[in-house]
Amino acid sequence: MEKITVVVPCYNEEAALGAFYQEISALARKMPQVLFEFLFINDGSRDKTLEKIKFFAQQDERVKYISFSRNFGKEAGIYAGLENATGDYVVVMDADLQDPPALLPEMYRYIKEEGYDCVGSRRVDRKGEPPIRSFFARTFYRLINRISDANVVDGARDFQMMNRDVVQAILSMKEYNRFSKGIFGWIGFRKKWLEYENIARVAGETKWSFWKLFLYALEGILAFSTAPLVISSVVGLVCCILAFVMIFVIIFRTLYFGDPTAGWPSLVCIILLLSGIQMLGIGILGQYLAKTYLETKRRPIYLVRESNVKKLPCHSREAQISC
Ligand code: UDP
Ligand code: MG
Numbered sequence: 001m002e003k004i005t006v007v008v009p010c011y012n013e014e015a016a017l018g019a020f021y022q023e024i025s026a027l028a029r030k031m032p033q034v035l036f037e038f039l040f041i042n043d044g045s046r047d048k049t050l051e052k053i054k055f056f057a058q059q060d061e062r063v064k065y066i067s068f069s070r071n072f073g074k075e076a077g078i079y080a081g082l083e084n085a086t087g088d089y090v091v092v093m094d095a096d097l098q099d100p101p102a103l104l105p106e107m108y109r110y111i112k113e114e115g116y117d118c119v120g121s122r123r124v125d126r127k128g129e130p131p132i133r134s135f136f137a138r139t140f141y142r143l144i145n146r147i148s149d150a151n152v153v154d155g156a157r158d159f160q161m162m163n164r165d166v167v168q169a170i171l172s173m174k175e176y177n178r179f180s181k182g183i184f185g186w187i188g189f190r191k192k193w194l195e196y197e198n199i200a201r202v203a204g205e206t207k208w209s210f211w212k213l214f215l216y217a218l219e220g221i222l223a224f225s226t227a228p229l230v231i232s233s234v235v236g237l238v239c240c241i242l243a244f245v246m247i248f249v250i251i252f253r254t255l256y257f258g259d260p261t262a263g264w265p266s267l268v269c270i271i272l273l274l275s276g277i278q279m280l281g282i283g284i285l286g287q288y289l290a291k292t293y294l295e296t297k298r299r300p301i302y303l304v305r306e307s308n309v310k311k312l313p314c315h316s317r318e319a320q321i322s323c
Contacts, residue, residue, distance in 0.1 A: 001033070001034065001035050001087070001088075002035070003034065003087040003088055003089075004031075004034050004035070004036055004084060004086045004087050004088070004089045004090070004091060004104070004108065004161075005036075005037040005038075005039055005081075005085035005087030005090045005091070005109070006024060006036065006037070006038050006039065006090045006091050006093055006301050007039050007041065007077075007078065007081030007082065007085060007090060007091065007093070008020070008039065008040045008041065008081075008093055008094070008095050009041045009043055009048050009074045009078060009081065009092075009094070009095070010041060010042055010045060010053070010077075010078030010095045011043040011044070011049075011071060011074070011077075011207055012046060012049060012204065012207075013047075013049050013095040013096065013204055013258030014045070014046065014047040014048040014049050014051075014052055014204075015203035016096045016097065016201070016202050016203040016204045017049060017052045017053070017056075017095055018052070018093050019202050019203065020095050020096070020097055020202070021038075023054050023091075023097060023101050024101050024297075027061070027101040027102065027105075028062075030105070030270070031104070031105055031108070032213045034060075034108065035087075035267040036062050037062055037064060037085070037086060037087050038056075038062055038063045038064065038065065039061075039064045039066070039081050039084060039085055039309070040053045040056075040064070040065040040066075040095075040209040041065070041066050041067075041068070041077040041078075041080050041081050042065060042066070042067040043068050043069060043071050043072060043073065043074065043076070043077045044068050044069070044072065044163060045054065046257055050277075050306070051197050051277075052312070053067075054067045054274075057308055062081070064084075064307075064308055065306075065307060065308055065309075066080050066081075066084060066304055066306075066309055067304065067305050067306040067307060068080070068302050068303060068304060068305065068309040069303040069304065069305040070303075071170070072301070072302045072303075074158070074180075074210055075178035075179070075180050076178065076301050076302040078092055078158065078178075078180055078241070079170075079171070079178060079302065080301070080302050080304075082167050082170055083171060083172055084120065084309050085167065088163070088164060089108065089111060089162065089163055089164075090161070090167050091104065091107065091159070091160065091161040091162070092158050092159060092160060093159055094157075094158070094159065095248060096198070096201040096202055096203070096204060097199070097201070097202040098157075098198075098199050098201055098202075099121065099157060099159035100196060100199060103121060103159075103194055103196065103285055104161070104184070105117040105121075106194060107121075107160075107161040107194065108161065110192045111161060111260070114192070115190065116190050116191065116192040117162070117165055117166050117189040117190045117191065118160060118161065118166045118184075118189050118190070118191045118192070119160060119161045119164050119191070119192045119193075119194060120153075120154055120156055120157075120159075120160040120161045120184070120191055120192070120193050121156075121157050121159045121160060121193070121194045121195070122154070122156045122157060122193055122194075122195055122196075123155045123157060123195070123196060123197065123198045124155060124195045124196070124197060125197055125198055126155075126198060127197070127198050128282075129198075132154050133210060133213070136210075136214070137154075137213075137216075138154065139299040140217045140220075141153075141154040141278060143221070144182070144191045144217075144220055144221055144224065144225065145279035146218065147221070147225040147227035148221070148224035148225035148227070149186065149224075150179075150181075150182035150183075150185045150186045150220075150224040150225075151186065152181050152182055152185045152220070153185065153193070156181060156184070156185075156193075157176060158180055158181070158184075160184065166187065166189050169187040169189065170183055170187060172218060173186075173187075174301075175295060176209040176294055176295050176297075176298075176301060177219060177222070177223050177290055177291055177294065177295065178223075178301065179216075179219055179220040179223040181220065181225065182220055182223055182224040186224065203303050207285055208280065215305070220287065222291055223289055223291070226235070228284045228287075229284060229285065229288065231284075231286045232280065232281040232285070233281075235277055235280075235281070236277070236281060239274060239277060255319065288307075316323050
């Protein structure tokens with residue numbers, strides 16, 4: 001019998017977990033042709049999330065959990081989930097029921113019967129979202145697709161079912177700065193998109209503020225595109241050309257019309273503008289350098305404090321003895 005692993009990254013989800021577990025186990029009963037494994041990743045929650053998961057695990061042996069030593073972010077949670085999943089197919093789901101479990105049978109059917117490697121989901125509307133947020137989100141998607149080969153689809157969620165090839169492909173990308181939306185798009189493979197309308201969170205609060213989303217968007221651009229570097233070079237080049245033209249104009253003017261020595265304010269403006277552009281360029285360069293610096297440290301993507309998963313990868317505490 002084939003097995004589906006449901007990976008659920010959880011951060012302070014005590015309010016939503018009960019409903020989630022009920023829904024997903026009800027769905028598992030509707031799919032008797034497959035085995036299920038529920039792999040909860042407790043991403044350093046500060047509430048009773050871990051206790052809840054452990055409670056499920058006591059009663060249900062399909063429930064596995066990995067609890068991080070601190071909050072490493074959803075991306076790390078997804079990575080840990082994929083790394084420790086034992087199923088033939090893996091599906092990543094949020095704990096807040098915004099990803100409808102009812103789509104699972106359809107996803108499974110597309111992979112099994114129609115030969116897709118991966119079935120993703122995207123929400124087709126942004127109902128209930130502030131318009132300014134939607135505007136920035138849309139702009140971000142347009143921008144990142146133009147300047148990178150990550151192929152990020154607007155509205156795409158992390159909710160997707162993958163076969164082993166896709167899981168392996170994602171795990172082979174071992175970067176520390178993980179931008180999952182980009183990674184999922186970058187790997188390619190045959191992907192089917194299911195569309196659904198946005199669903200509100202069942203309980204608890206979203207972990208994303210506008211500022212966090214903005215930084216996340218910048219992360220994505222830095223991780224998947226070097227266009228900002230090209231742009232800063234082009235701006236530098238344009239400034240140089242402009243400066244040369246101006247030098248010629250001034251020489252010409254001085255030779256033919258004499259030099260009235262005006263223009264102190266314009267000089268200050270030009271110096272300010274150019275030094276501003278220079279600092280911007282250095283800043284962009286610095287961002288890439290910082291990312292490279294973090295990558296070269298080769299730090300683990302996550303650290304485990306507690307788990308009931310048997311074979312943990314080498315960098316976790318429990319596994320160190322046997323590695
Ligand atoms: N999450 C996580 N670590 C974090 C932030 C979020 O594991 O640092 C989990 C969270 O528990 C949820 C999922 O990622 O299951 C999506 O988070 P959220 O619902 O806040 O995001 P949204 O659906 O609003 O994009
Ligand atoms: Mg959510």
